[in-house]
Amino acid sequence: MAADDSRQAALCRLHRIDKHFGRTHALRGASLELRPGEVLALVGENGAGKTTLMNVLFGLIAPDAGGFELEGREGFFADAADAIAHGFGMVHQHFMLFDDMSVLENVVIGAEGPGRLGRIDLAARAAEVTEVMRRFGFHLPLETRVRDLPVAARQQIEIVKLLYREARVVILDEPTAVLTPQEADALFSMLRGLAGEGRAVVVITHKLSEVMTHADRVVVMRGGEVAGERRVAETSAAEIARLMVGRDIAPVEKKTHAGTGTRLALRGLLCAAREGERQVGPVDLDLRPGEILGIAGVAGSGQGPLVETLVGLRPAESGRIELDGQDITRANVAARRAAGLAYMAEDRMRSGLAIEASLAENAVAGREAQPPFARGPLRALGAVADFGRDLIARYDIRATGPTQRVAQLSGGNKQKIVVGRELSGTPRLIVAHNPCWGVDIGAIRFIQDQLLAAAEAGAAVIFVSSELDELFALSDRLAVLYDGQVQALLDRGDLETGRVGRAMAGAAA
């Protein structure tokens, strides 16, 4: 470890933290040191224990064993309020903001301090917040409702909130998931400024390129343990990835299998907007058999409505959807599935699976009324169980058997059920919405390979993802959504982070 030289400089130290949840050993003697003036990247797969460790730090979870030392004082924080009072602040992945309140109200909430007669002196608070923003170079409209601001600005509100409370330790959980590459760069240069003033900055992430470009030190967690700690200058992305997974992961091999003809045609497709939503469309796209069309965009650029309209969960306002020349614009989900649609929903826990049902029951959903899974109105339970066992074997799903409840499986194994179910029966069009989100690296690779194999077998694939890396790896073409429109449509040869990032931000690519 390259850490010993700055031992006394540590601001606080978590020491050999152990924590069980039931039979899960979530943290196994994990130690972590935060140092002022440093940007620390905390990386690891889902379930590695990053969030649990941060919750221990914040006093939200009491560990089974281990210690916490802050400036020579021993003992954990009693609760989050105690942590905040000691200058610890955290920006969560899902912002904790009141959408219908102004920026100012959101910043001062909890610290607004009732003045005389219980009155809140917003004008005085506004002056203080303005001063904080001036010091750190933020430009936020204090009177605007949060609802009317873009995502990047909302994140800035969260950060200003911490600075207003004079946080000495700033922790951000997956901060760049909602940002364009350019916005992410701006965020990190701002974080660098905070560190330069002597704050300790922790960024929880799984994007190794960010770690390599922006962090000083990286702590890798795996299976509840600290698998390694490196100075970024003395390591490589490959080494960090190996520490995360425990083995080497070869990059995806992508060949183009796009055939001829048109599998899917979208003509002026306008998605029906729900109340309070912005319009999505009109979208014009053609997809050939065997082609993988990636869809990129900052979260909330219209991916959800577009996918829902494609699979029949949301009506089209106008325009046409043709699958193999057949108009399916008004067809319901069942009819589209019968015509060859497969759909991997983004919200695995609610739309992709019935997690309280068994593995086999989930595996046959959508075909529950067809042979061999049913004879007339009755289910063929033997065939259902056989199919479950078959899926477990073919997809290497770690489960006790076809009757195990899906809720008991890990994220990767859950998603394997979804992928296996949707890819059985040679689909003609696959709509995959963030299929690799929240699963471990090994499973990600497996899912990507399955999608490539399906494309090779002739399926057209619409691959919506929030990760540019995997979009670049898999796409034959990439459509970039911005504000409900296709802002750019790039061929595989033209994929370049700067171009895609500009399109994600609404500029011409």
Add this chain to the structure above:
Amino acid sequence: MSRARWIVPLAALAAIALIPDLRAIALGFLDGAFGGRNMFNLWSTVSRASILLGMAVGVLVAFRAGLINLGGEGQLVLGGLAAALVGIYAPLPVWAIVPAAVLGAMLAGGLWGMLALWLDRGLKVPLLVGSLLLNYPAGYFASWLASHPLRDVASGIAQTHRIDRDARLPRFDGTILDYGIFFTVAVALLVILADRYSVFGYRLRMQGLAPGFARAQGMPTGRLGYQALFLSGAIAGLTGFTAVFGFAQRYVDGMLTLPLYAWTGIVAVLLAGIVPWRVPIAAALFAVLATGAGGMERVAGIPRESAQIITGLVILWLAGSGRSLMRRRGE
């Protein structure tokens, strides 16, 4: 932990066995539930269990589909009322009266159930609220009919005339238990089996566990909901038929509402954790509780309302232990 769980019940049983007064009360309870001359009380318990079973199974169908139907009472009353109207006034040959009354009862209950879902989907009245409030018009309408236009004036109380003797459900020899139990047991069996072995049951269950999932997999969720509510109400209506053609032989004002059949049915389903095969057991348990409490009252002067208090405590315990609708299991 597991040892501690047994200490309290064992201590309670020991106390009952050893303390004479408590023993007398317990014997009174057992006599009230299972004893009596010619086992009269046992048949009374079974008869009540049959009604509770019908109500519980009706609720079960809706709950399995994730639809909180609290309108069992109104569906039960309208079903009973429709059965009584057919039984007393329909100009039908005797052999046709029972089938017609069953049909009428199921239609009345089923349509009343569907109305609650239509209020939810059409007018955005939450099903929980709409189904609950629909109990009141149904109940008061039935009260009015039994008190005024259809009243058997000679009898002196708010009730209709009797069902034709030849159309009534016969009783088992030497008991007060009537053949209505065949209907409720058959329906319960059908529902329990269909839940596991039919495509329809599977789809209802998936919709109940994860509505977004059922929709994304292409299941006909719009239709399924109305089918579930119709079935749920129709089973309640059928239960009303068995009461009117069975032990009451007519519609008596309050006969279906005062014993809280519908509510006890809901509690039974919750106690069973919405698991189908456990529902008959839970229904029988609450029947025993109610008739046994009657025995306790006779022997020891402990009011029979204590059974309702126990039921209320069961609801509280269920709510507190987190065994709510959100946490139910698949199979």
